[in-house]
Amino acid sequence: MNKPIVATTSLAGCFGCHMSLLDIDERILHLIDLVDFNKSPINDIKKFTKTCDIGLIEGGCCLDENVHVLQDFRKNCKILISVGECAIMGGLPAMRNGLSVKECLDEAYLNGPTVKNHNQGKVMPNDEELPVLLNKVYPCHEVVKIDYYLPGCPPRADLIWEALVALIHGNEMDLPYEVIKFD
Amino acid sequence: MAKFIKFTIDGEECMAQEGKYVVDAARENGIYIPTLCNVQGIKPKGACRICSVKINGRLMTACTTPVTDGMIIENDHADIQELRKSIIELLFVEGNHLCPSCEKSGSCELQALAYRFEMMVPRFPYFFPLREIDASHPKIIKDHNRCILCKRCIRVIKDKDGKNIFAFRDRGHHTGIYIDPELADNLTDELADKAADICPVGAILKRESGFKTPIGNRKYDQEPIGADVEKINPSNGRKKS
Numbered sequence: 001m002n003k004p005i006v007a008t009t010s011l012a013g014c015f016g017c018h019m020s021l022l023d024i025d026e027r028i029l030h031l032i033d034l035v036d037f038n039k040s041p042i043n044d045i046k047k048f049t050k051t052c053d054i055g056l057i058e059g060g061c062c063l064d065e066n067v068h069v070l071q072d073f074r075k076n077c078k079i080l081i082s083v084g085e086c087a088i089m090g091g092l093p094a095m096r097n098g099l100s101v102k103e104c105l106d107e108a109y110l111n112g113p114t115v116k117n118h119n120q121g122k123v124m125p126n127d128e129e130l131p132v133l134l135n136k137v138y139p140c141h142e143v144v145k146i147d148y149y150l151p152g153c154p155p156r157a158d159l160i161w162e163a164l165v166a167l168i169h170g171n172e173m174d175l176p177y178e179v180i181k182f183d
Numbered sequence: 184m185a186k187f188i189k190f191t192i193d194g195e196e197c198m199a200q201e202g203k204y205v206v207d208a209a210r211e212n213g214i215y216i217p218t219l220c221n222v223q224g225i226k227p228k229g230a231c232r233i234c235s236v237k238i239n240g241r242l243m244t245a246c247t248t249p250v251t252d253g254m255i256i257e258n259d260h261a262d263i264q265e266l267r268k269s270i271i272e273l274l275f276v277e278g279n280h281l282c283p284s285c286e287k288s289g290s291c292e293l294q295a296l297a298y299r300f301e302m303m304v305p306r307f308p309y310f311f312p313l314r315e316i317d318a319s320h321p322k323i324i325k326d327h328n329r330c331i332l333c334k335r336c337i338r339v340i341k342d343k344d345g346k347n348i349f350a351f352r353d354r355g356h357h358t359g360i361y362i363d364p365e366l367a368d369n370l371t372d373e374l375a376d377k378a379a380d381i382c383p384v385g386a387i388l389k390r391e392s393g394f395k396t397p398i399g400n401r402k403y404d405q406e407p408i409g410a411d412v413e414k415i416n417p418s419n420g421r422k423k424s
Contacts, residue, residue, distance in 0.1 A: 082304070085281075085282065085283055088303075088304050089275075089281075089304075089305075089309060090309065090311075091281065091283065092281065092283070092284060094279075094281070094309075094311065095279070095281065097279075097311035098279075098311060098312060098313025098314070099313065136311060139304075139309060141304065142308060142309070146304075148303075149303040149304040150303075151303055151304070153282065153283035177298070177405070177406070177407055178404065178405060180298065180301075181289075181298070181404075182282035182283070182288065182294055182297070182298075183282045183283045183285075183288040183289065183398075
């Protein structure tokens with residue numbers, strides 16, 4: 001049997017969930033035997049080269065680019081998993097959700113205490129190469145269908161590991177109470 | 184002398200003093216009925232509906248209903264548990280509950296209930312309301328993003344003259360908690376601690392006391408909410424729903 005192929009990405013996340021994935025200690029050697037990686041920041045493969053079995057999504061959708069990447073993942077992965085608080089509910093970036101994009105940009109580039117007296121020309125980045133901010137930060141499952149959710153900030157390494165192993169072997173997860181936490 | 188009566192919860196025979204509320208009577212028999220707005224010993228409100236049980240076939244709140252002789256109570260049933268879970272999910276999407284950045288995380292009753300009901304993600308779309316943080320008082324901070332309007336602070340926290348420090352303001356969707364600025368200025372440390380403690384979520388915080396308990400030692404880090412009740416009667420261990 002071929003090894004299952006895993007792809008990962010960080011959208012509007014901090015890479016903490018990827019760090020947690022790497023925090024599985026010596027099991028990381030086992031992981032290499034268990035799965036192959038395709039598109040992922042871990043191996044720096046930028047584009048999908050084949051259909052993947054499992055896609056791990058970190059972070060919510062804050063930019064149009066995040067939406068495109070997420071849709072690309074949905075197209076190329078059989079199973080998508082929202083990993084972490086940001087993918088599940090937007091997380092800290094979603095703190096801007098009650099405010100308009102203009103208010104956020106004004107605070108960041110014109111009125112914030114660290115920029116107020118330094119941005120004389122009142123410049124705001126607007127190069128067309130830059131991705132565009134969405135009106136608010138969206139949880140991944142409000143953009144595409146998500147199959148499973150692993151909560152936590154970050155999800156405990158044990159949770160990510162056990163979930164992956166259970167999914168690959170087709171078993172049910174049996175985890176102690178302490179492992180599934182929202183923080 | 185108070186009369187003792189018999190009733191059943193999920194077919195199990197129980198006994199309690201007549202007139203006790205169903206949640207309290209169940210607790211004495213080692214059966215946990217989840218609650219959120221209820222405070223033991225304080226007049227119940229029935230605000231959150233998480234304690235919903237079926238009493239003689241009808242859905243009722245266990246915190247406001249006194250037990251009577253021969254009452255048949257259904258508690259651990261799939262449809263009731265599903266109803267409770269959906270209430271918890273609604274509370275999560277209605278406010279801005281960012282657990283990772285909350286001082287109450289780990290000791291929060293709403294979060295603990297979500298753990299107990301194994302909520303991975305709310306089934307409803309997030310609402311992301313714009314709510315204010317009232318940090319104008321010397322001892323406490325009120326974060327409306329997390330308030331679930333359980334009225335616990337209003338019902339429990341009174342100053343030495345019996346005056347309310349907290350009150351509801353506005354109506355419907357705009358309902359919030361108002362803090363009397365004068366009374367809040369004179370709040371004792373003891374009462375501020377009590378206010379932060381009585382809040383089931385992190386909506387009332389005491390200044391300069393956040394994140395004091397390390398992760399692992401917080402109230403619901405090791406054991407689910409309700410585990411203390413179920414310990415009274417080990418035969419009623421938590422069943423997987």
